[in-house]
Amino acid sequence: MVEINLAAMPAVKKPRKKIAQRQMELRQRLWPNITESYIWRRQHHNGFTTIPRTMPLILSIMDDLAGTPVAMAYLELWGRAFDEGFVTLSKPKEIAFHAGFDGQRGERTWRSKMKALDDLGFIEVAGGPSGAMSYALILNPYLVIRKLHEQGTAGLREDKYNALMERAGEIGADDFDLPDPWAEPPSSLQPSPSLGQAVEASSAPAENLAVKNPVEAHL
Helix, strand or coil: CCCCCHHHCCCCCCCHHHHHHHHHHHHHHHCCCCCHHHCCCCCCCCCCCCCCCCHHHHHHHHHHHHCCCCHHHHHHHHHHCCCCCEEECCCHHHHHHHCCCCCCCHHHHHHHHHHHHHHHCCEEEEEECCEEEEEEEECCHHHHHHHHHHCCCCCCCHHHHHHHHHHHHHCCCCHHHCCCCCCCCCCCCCCCCCHHHHHHHHCCCHHHHCCCCHHHHHC
16 A cells, blocks of 8 residues: 655645635625726736736835836836847837826936936846847846845845845745856866976876776776
8 A cells, every 4th residue: 555645745725716706705895886897807908017016115126226216117118028028129209208208308317217227237228220228128126136235235225125025925936045147157167287287198108098998997
C-alpha cells in the first residue's frame, strides 16, 4: 500500500470564486440599485492593461524621488505599452496631452518629466526617427526602487519604501527577492596563462605531455 504524507502536501487554497461571491454579495447590499451595466469589468471590456496593485504607492515614490510630478507621464507610458515593455514615442505631442501636459509648453514639460524618469532609471530612452527620445523602455519599478534604496538616493522616504515592501508581500509580489539584474555575473572564464607559462609548456619534454593509457592510469 502506498503511504501518503499529508504533511508534505501543499495547503489547498480557497477558491477565488468564493471570495468573489462574497464581494459581490457585499456590493449588492451596499449599492442595491447598481447593476453590472454600470461596472467596468476586464472580462467583458477591451482596451485595458495590467498594472501592479502597488502602482499608486510606486507613483508617489517616483514623485518624491524626482522632486516634481512625473507620475502621469509614467502612467501614460504604461497605458501604451504591451508585454514587450517599451513604447514608440512617435506622437510626443499627443502623449504629452494625454499625460496632462498641454498648451504651448506642454511637450517641453513632458520631455522634462521623461528625462527625470530616465535619470532615475525607471525608463530608458533611445533615439530614432523622432529624435533623441523616440522609444522608451519601462523597467521593473520594484527593482529600480530597491536599487535606489540601496544607493541611498535622496528623496526616497523610508516609510514609503517599507510600506511598498509590506504591500508587495500581501499581494504575493516577490519582486524584491529577485536577483539584481544590474549586478555583474561572476566570470566563468579561466585566467589566460602568462607568456612565460606558455613558453615553458611549449618546451616541455614530449613524454611529459603524452596521454597515459587509461588502463595504466587506473592501475
